[in-house]
Amino acid sequence: MSGSGVEADAAGAAAGPSSPSRPPAAHETINPLGLHVRQLPGRGRGVFASAAIPAGRVLEEAPVLLLTKEQWDGGRMDDTVLGEYGFCWSNGGMALGLGMASLFNHSSTPNVNFVRNTAANTITFTTSRAVEPGDELCICYSADETKLWFVPSQGIKPALSDDEGDGLKRLAALDVDDSDDEARAERAAAEAKAAARETRRTLGGATHSAKQRRRERFKSKMAASPTASAPAPGDAGGAGASHTPGAANGTTILAPQPLQATGSALPALPSSVTGSAGESSSSSSAFKTKSISWAERQRRDEVRADLPPPLHSVAAKSRHEHVGDVRLTADLELDVPEDQLTTPLAQDQWDLIYRARGPIEIEEEAEMDNSATIPVWVVDVPDSKLTRHVLAFTKDGLPVEERMRHLKRVRRVTDDSGEHCYVALAMESSITPAALVAALEAFSPLLTGLEPSLFNVPRAAARTSEQLKIRNKIWPVLFSPAAPRPLDARGTTLGKYAWIRAGIHRVLADARASAAAGDLPVAVYCASPPESIWPQQDGFIPPTPGLRAAAHDTRVSEAHPLRHAVLNCIAEIARLRTVPPFSEMNPTRNGADYLLTSLSLFVTHEPCVMCSMALLHSRVREVYYLFPRKRAGGFEGSYGVHSRRDLNHRFDAWQYCGDLVDTGDLAQFDVPDTFEI
Numbered sequence: 057m058s059g060s061g062v063e064a065d066a067a068g069a070a071a072g073p074s075s076p077s078r079p080p081a082a083h084e085t086i087n088p089l090g091l092h093v094r095q096l097p098g099r100g101r102g103v104f105a106s107a108a109i110p111a112g113r114v115l116e117e118a119p120v121l122l123l124t125k126e127q128w129d130g131g132r133m134d135d136t137v138l139g140e141y142g143f144c145w146s147n148g149g150m151a152l153g154l155g156m157a158s159l160f161n162h163s164s165t166p167n168v169n170f171v172r173n174t175a176a177n178t179i180t181f182t183t184s185r186a187v188e189p190g191d192e193l194c195i196c197y198s199a200d201e202t203k204l205w206f207v208p209s210q211g212i213k214p215a216l217s218d219d220e221g222d223g224l225k226r227l228a229a230l231d232v233d234d235s236d237d238e239a240r241a242e243r244a245a246a247e248a249k250a251a252a253r254e255t256r257r258t259l260g261g262a263t264h265s266a267k268q269r270r271r272e273r274f275k276s277k278m279a280a281s282p283t284a285s286a287p288a289p290g291d292a293g294g295a296g297a298s299h300t301p302g303a304a305n306g307t308t309i310l311a312p313q314p315l316q317a318t319g320s321a322l323p324a325l326p327s328s329v330t331g332s333a334g335e336s337s338s339s340s341s342a343f344k345t346k347s348i349s350w351a352e353r354q355r356r357d358e359v360r361a362d363l364p365p366p367l368h369s370v371a372a373k374s375r376h377e378h379v380g381d382v383r384l385t386a387d388l389e390l391d392v393p394e395d396q397l398t399t400p401l402a403q404d405q406w407d408l409i410y411r412a413r414g415p416i417e418i419e420e421e422a423e424m425d426n427s428a429t430i431p432v433w434v435v436d437v438p439d440s441k442l443t444r445h446v447l448a449f450t451k452d453g454l455p456v457e458e459r460m461r462h463l464k465r466v467r468r469v470t471d472d473s474g475e476h477c478y479v480a481l482a483m484e485s486s487i488t489p490a491a492l493v494a495a496l497e498a499f500s501p502l503l504t505g506l507e508p509s510l511f512n513v514p515r516a517a518a519r520t521s522e523q524l525k526i527r528n529k530i531w532p533v534l535f536s537p538a539a540p541r542p543l544d545a546r547g548t549t550l551g552k553y554a555w556i557r558a559g560i561h562r563v564l565a566d567a568r569a570s571a572a573a574g575d576l577p578v579a580v581y582c583a584s585p586p587e588s589i590w591p592q593q594d595g596f597i598p599p600t601p602g603l604r605a606a607a608h609d610t611r612v613s614e615a616h617p618l619r620h621a622v623l624n625c626i627a628e629i630a631r632l633r634t635v636p637p638f639s640e641m642n643p644t645r646n647g648a649d650y651l652l653t654s655l656s657l658f659v660t661h662e663p664c665v666m667c668s669m670a671l672l673h674s675r676v677r678e679v680y681y682l683f684p685r686k687r688a689g690g691f692e693g694s695y696g697v698h699s700r701r702d703l704n705h706r707f708d709a710w711q712y713c714g715d716l717v718d719t720g721d722l723a724q725f726d727v728p729d730t731f732e733i
């Protein structure tokens with residue numbers, strides 16, 4: 057049978073590019089349904105119909121050769137040509153299809169379905185629609201073509217002759233030219249072989265095995281990459297990060313490149329020379345992230361089926377079209393009895409979550425210390441009638457001093473020598489005493505002769521009445537009471553904690569699936585908290601009921617440096633808000649209808665600064681994460697994006713410190729520090 061295939065190859069090659077798919081000679085028909093193997097440029101061999109075939113016809117019940125996962129991985133099959141032919145099988149094993157099974161090419165609009173029968177160890181191929189004579193029979197390797205390891209080419213249907221529709225008659229007629237075809241085929245094959253030899257010679261490697269050729273291509277591609285030899289740490293998210301080593305799963309990430317660049321390092325080899333192995337020259341596709349086999353891709357696709365579709369995948373797009381039929385990710389399940397949902401968490405459980413503090417809070421903590429003071433220039437105003445002139449000077453004669461906003465300007469003290477009126481003018485660091493004296497004189501001759509002196513005043517306003525008493529004794533300050541914001545879970549109910557715990561377990565499960573599908577183990581879940589645990593305090597904006605989305609990091613599978621899990625999730629929420637029922641819900645309040653308004657977000661790893669900013673911009677309500685990212689995290693790292701005074705939204709970010717059940721070794725979620733999450 058392989059003889060038929062080879063013979064057909066040569067004939068196909070002879071036809072040349074102008075006639076890429078010469079209709080087959082009758083003797084090429086190798087099974088009762090008139091299927092035959094032909095060769096197309098850029099696709100290798102493919103299976104073609106010689107006659108019309110109705111939909112639902114079983115084309116082949118192909119037996120398979122099974123290899124266990126250990127045999128496949130241990131034998132490094134992915135590094136061989138077999139890597140392009142394996143079918144994913146049960147228990148992580150792989151199957152090599154016999155007969156035509158391995159020769160069906162890929163199409164995103166396949167005309168053949170295949171079903172694996174793991175009991176009988178066969179694969180059944182069935183036409184999914186009616187097929188005409190001369191049509192190529194294709195299966196779909198993956199709905200998301202960005203996950204293919206080659207750039208799919210368009211199938212070409214050969215021009216049909218007058219007796220179109222009568223495949224056998226046409227084949228009989230064409231058979232007349234067959235000997236010419238074969239002669240041409242031999243010549244073309246010889247020329248092509250010579251071209252291939254020359255190509256390999258100029259590349260400096262007279263290698264003959266498909267495996268070696270593939271490695272050479274990969275090496276030369278990496279050598280051509282500007283960042284290949286010196287990857288910039290932490291650059292994975294950058295546009296120039298075309299190669300970042302050390303991904304958790306060892307996958308090399310390539311930034312997307314234009315299609316035209318595909319294989320440009322090598323002159324194109326005629327397909328008749330490269331044969332099926334040579335066809336893997338398409339595996340130098342800019343979109344290929346690693347020499348991952350078809351089989352491995354299939355395995356990952358199967359895992360991925362449980363994950364939310366990548367943002368730009370075909371699945372995501374098709375979901376987008378079914379606007380009236382929006383599919384939501386599963387809700388979280390709480391393992392707390394209904395009547396205990398509002399029970400406060402016991403004190404010995406307060407440390408189950410821990411609030412990430414940004415620079416503001418760290419500063420506020422310092423402000424709690426009553427002995428914290430700052431030095432300011434003050435003047436002792438000898439005549440009370442002058443006080444209003446000095447105050448006018450502080451208002452109009454000096455720049456605004458942000459760091460003194462918490463101070464009252466005047467301090468009156470009565471002591472043995474009578475009443476003194478001190479006025480605070482400026483921070484010590486802002487102006488020299490000589491300049492201050494000159495400015496006072498210039499402002500008004502009445503202020504000539506006032507002598508500034510340094511005074512240590514409280515550093516911040518009073519938050520409590522006790523603080524106010526103590527600080528006022530030093531210098532009068534403003535009173536700006538603030539509800540103490542706990543650093544731990546005090547005030548949290550059993551229901552809310554159960555929800556947080558379920559959210560963290562959910563993202564861990566999704567992250568595991570993401571890793572198994574070849575992506576980074578990073579996942580996000582975003583939802584409105586259940587009504588039973590809505591906070592009671594004023595100012596709470598009721599969530600959009602039922603709105604929820606999940607996403608995982610897809611920068612590997614989508615070969616896109618910006619497909620971080622958080623960004624993917626924000627995009628999915630944005631999409632959901634545009635489709636019913638969410639598009640028909642009222643804006644939340646006061647027009648505050650930002651994307652994540654009132655929503656909580658769970659994420660496995662502390663997000664990077666970019667994602668933290670995106671969350672801030674989206675007005676997320678709160679974020680829970682498990683793994684802090686001290687170096688590059690947007691919260692606990694030095695940025696404190698979630699709680700800055702200079703940004704226009706603040707949200708709480710909590711690290712989950714509670715128990716983990718059935719999550720396995722946490723090392724599986726390790727992501728090297730060089731990655732921004």
Ligand SMILES: C[S@@+](CC[C@H](N)C(=O)[O-])C[C@H]1O[C@@H](n2cnc3c(N)ncnc32)[C@H](O)[C@@H]1O
Binds near residue numbers: 158159161
């Ligand atoms: C299972 S094999 C299919 C048979 C293969 N064409 C052959 O000659 O042996 C998978 C390989 O076929 C090629 N292939 C399949 N579908 C293709 C398509 N639509 N466009 C280009 N190449 C394709 C790729 O090189 C891929 O690695």
